[in-house]
Amino acid sequence: MTALLGCIADDFTGGTDLAGMLVKAGMRTVQLIGVPDGPPPDDVDAVVIALKSRTNPVKDAVAESLAALHWLREAGCRQFYFKYCSTFDSTPHGNIGPVTEALMKALEIDFTIACPAFPANGRTLYKGHLFVGDLLLSESSMRNHPLTAMTDANLVRVLQQQVRSKVGLVDYETVSKGDAAIRERFDALHQQGYGLAIVDALSNANLDAIGSACADLPLVTGGSGVALGLPQNFRRSGLLADNAVADALPKTGGLRAVISGSCSVATQKQVEVMSASFSSFSIDPMRLARGEDLVAAALDWASERIAQEPVLIYATATPDTVKQVQADLGVAQAGSLVENALAEIARGLVRLGVGQMLVAGGETSGAVVKRLGVKGLRIGPEIDPGVPWTSTLHKDDTQPLALALKSGNFGSEDFFLKAWEKLQ
Structure with missing residues (x-):
């Protein structure tokens, strides 16, 4: 068709x-x-x-x-x-x-x-x-x-x-x-x-x-x-049927994680809400710029916790902090440092057994799907307006990964907490 x-x-x-x-x-x-x-x-x-x-x-x-x-x-x-x-x-x-x-x-x-x-x-x-x-x-x-x-x-x-x-x-x-x-x-x-x-x-x-x-x-x-x-x-015009189940996704399992690179007001609140209930790890761009291996540190930290609960790894910060980092490092370098680190962390989390992942921020989402080698996504049920769950297009002998790619300004304050319910 x-x-x-x-x-x-x-x-x-x-x-x-x-x-x-x-x-x-x-x-x-x-x-x-x-x-x-x-x-x-x-x-x-x-x-x-x-x-x-x-x-x-x-x-x-x-x-x-x-x-x-x-x-x-x-x-x-x-x-x-x-x-x-x-x-x-x-x-x-x-x-x-x-x-x-x-x-x-x-x-x-x-x-x-x-x-x-x-x-x-x-x-x-x-x-x-x-x-x-x-x-x-x-x-x-x-x-x-x-x-x-x-x-x-x-x-x-x-x-x-x-x-x-x-x-x-x-x-x-x-x-x-x-x-x-x-x-x-x-x-x-x-x-x-x-x-x-x-x-x-x-x-x-x-x-x-x-x-x-x-x-x-x-x-x-x-x-x-x-x-x-x-x-x-x-x-x-008779070209589209009424009876298709458009949001059906294959079943996915595995551990759960949240990666957040957006610095929008909405995402800042979502990070705050999830951090109050679950373990979180902050990525500091200045430490990355000094050559610290925060990717390894984040994955070591996650490996000790992720079997018990969803983990949150974020570079989300206030506008003033972002401006200061950009002034020190330059806009392009600051962005690429964070995006590359979060993308590498996402790949490491999948290797640790993560099968369901939320990613916040357009630039971050782009970097993550590229690093994971994702070629396509089938679109599933909506979590909040503008943010659905998806699953990676996969071969018959591979397990799909569930991904929710969230624009920075979208989603309710409890978005990171309630999203998993849509996969039940």
């Missing part, structure tokens, strides 16, 4: 987030790590290719995204989706706009939308302005992000700085009238010479209407939210 929807995600946790939305909407979905060599599994409706391109140089991000698009077209996909973060992580010179225009050119189209809204996680769009909870994006913690600081909440203005096309707006008044009104606005903007449109959304009902209005768009771009409305288009 040929996959219907082909998706390109600019980081690993974002890919899992999107894939989880598609599974919730009834599409059997796999996430592939990087552009694959062979074909997708036969029993899937959607394929998500997860790249590590969010903070890459623009040229590299465009090249990787075009390679992913080529593979998805060869796989027979009928519609394409470019997924980025619900907080539109991208500087004025960032990758969202250039990648979108490159995909449009390759598909020979001259109009698409951008809608990062994800109301279930507090990301809403009104009059083109992105809110995080009750705060404008520019007033949220994202203003201090070490790599993609977002200091402007007006996404029409932000995206216009990145693209040559004119950027318009489909405002909430139009969206609230439903899919027909949204399509009319798409057509009007297109006729007026706009190539891209930011689309407002305050609720899942808005996302459903936007998704319906996008049925005939070859390319859709946004966060994972809009993807909720796309599967029904295939269902209405």
Whole structure:
């Protein structure tokens, strides 16, 4: 069977987030790590290719995204989706706009939308302005992000700085009238010479209407939210069955561990909550920089405890601490030191018998799956909005590994404690 929807995600946790939305909407979905060599599994409706391109140089991000698009077209996909973060992580010179225009050119189209809204996680769009909870994006913690600081909440203005096309707006008044009104606005903007449109959304009902209005768009771009409305288009056309158990995963066993590299406010609280009940080990970037073998130290520490309880190994820190480390070591070196150490620790934990692992942070997740040699993931049940359990694609004679790859800002305070229940 040929996959219907082909998706390109600019980081690993974002890919899992999107894939989880598609599974919730009834599409059997796999996430592939990087552009694959062979074909997708036969029993899937959607394929998500997860790249590590969010903070890459623009040229590299465009090249990787075009390679992913080529593979998805060869796989027979009928519609394409470019997924980025619900907080539109991208500087004025960032990758969202250039990648979108490159995909449009390759598909020979001259109009698409951008809608990062994800109301279930507090990301809403009104009059083109992105809110995080009750705060404008520019007033949220994202203003201090070490790599993609977002200091402007007006996404029409932000995206216009990145693209040559004119950027318009489909405002909430139009969206609230439903899919027909949204399509009319798409057509009007297109006729007026706009190539891209930011689309407002305050609720899942808005996302459903936007998704319906996008049925005939070859390319859709946004966060994972809009993807909720796309599967029904295939269902209405008779291409997608209603009876598939989309979130079924093979059984996994083994020991349990949490790896956390995110320094987001949400993850800081999750680390604090788990540390109050379970053993934890902190990775200090400055000690890594001095050449201390914290990988061996962490694994020795874990080997004495992991048979009795889940363990937490983290490099999560406050924004002030992160800024000081980056000032001392440089942004790139600080990031790579931590990511490489956590990835090596993850590989060591699997060798110790870990079969179920939570990983927090997009960059950390990318490093971990690469070090583990993971080529693809089958998407399973949702833990919290935007974060599903997955299992590694495996040969018949190997045991799959259960992985939950969490974006830094996602998940409730007790996420690290309750996630295991979904695997029972």
